Amino acid sequence: MLPAVFWQEDDPSPAPIPVRPVPPPAGGLPAAVAAALWRGDQLGAPVSAVWPSGFAALDAQLPGGGWPGHGLTEILTxxxxxxxxxxxxPALRQVCAAGQAVVVIGPPLSPHLPGLRFEGLDERQLVWVQADTAAERLWSAEQLIKAQAGGAIVAWLPRARAAQIRRLQVLATGFESPVFVCRPMHALGESSAAPLRVQACVGVDWELQLRIAKRKGPPLEATLHLPSVPGGLATILPPRLREPSRWMPRTEENEHVVVRPAAQPERRHSPAH
Structure with missing residues (x-):
């Protein structure tokens, strides 16, 4: 018996439908994807609310234009x-003005209430957690972040390890308000999971000198000079003391001056008798 002849039109499987490629939009990416895309040479867009720092020059360099929520911010001093x-x-003043609490954990010095009033911070909105040991500070910070406590949390953790900072960062992603972790300057040489790290020191003319060591965006090589006269002195400082650098000798003009100790008179010993 001869085999049956197979005809193409007898094939029960449907013919494949040709798929035409969809041309990409003019910008190269769909609008929704382009809006969510972050490029490494650009400042990151905010994924949550941000709080203005009170310094325009600093806000211009922070992703989103202020202190971010849903993450840690390290302050190195x-x-x-x-x-x-x-x-x-300035940022904590806004938190107090909104009727929310500012929680501070283990500050090395007792908060000076008169000075805080000059800064616009209401002591009735201040919650001070007195934790002496490193373990107590870390535990308190974890529990307060989990509990979504307050409108801002400031914790001093000078001996925190990289794994502990990473754990706090994971917890802080679920906390909308800003969380600040204060650490010593030498901690800059250690790895940190905090997405934002800021170095701060004092400059002349009552200013703060800031360097953004880490941020979501390109590195910032320049140093920010932020005017910061303490609140208690702002109304009593005379103009001359507001800019003491104007009255200081310039280093360039005195480079040729060499200071030597004054010559000591030669000592003469009385002859022995």
Whole structure:
């Protein structure tokens, strides 16, 4: 018996439908994808609310234009306990004005209430967690972040390890308000999961000198000079003391001057008798 002849039209499978490629939009990417795309040479767009820092020059260099929520911000200073208040005071003032609490954990110095009032911080909105050991500070920070406590959290963790900072960062992603972790300057040489790291030190003319060591965006090589006269002195400083650098000798003009110790008179010993 001869085999049956197979005809193409007897094939039960449907013929494949040709797929025409969809041309990409003019910009190269769909609008939704382009809006969510972040390029490494650009400042990151905010994924949540941000809080203005109170310094226009600093906001211009922070992703989203202010202190971010849903993540840690590290404040690195050479001497803990004073510069943090001057840097964060304008932002914390807004938190207090909104009727929310500012929670501080383990500050190295007791908060000076009269000075905080000059900065516009209401002590009734200030919650001070007195934690002495590193373990107590870390545990308190974790629990407060989990509990979504307050409108801002400021924790001093000078001995925190990289794994502990990473754990806090994971917890902070679920906390809408800003979380600041204050650490010593030498911690800059350690790895950190915090998406934003800021170095702060004191300059002349009552200013803060800031360097953004890490941010979502290109590195910032320049140093920011932010005017920051303490609130208690702003109304009593005379103009001359507001800019002391104007009255200081310039280094370039005195480079040829060599200071030597004054010659000591030669000592003469009395002859022995």
């Amino acid at each position: 050479p001497h803990s306990g004073t510069l943090e208040w001057r840097l964060l005071g």
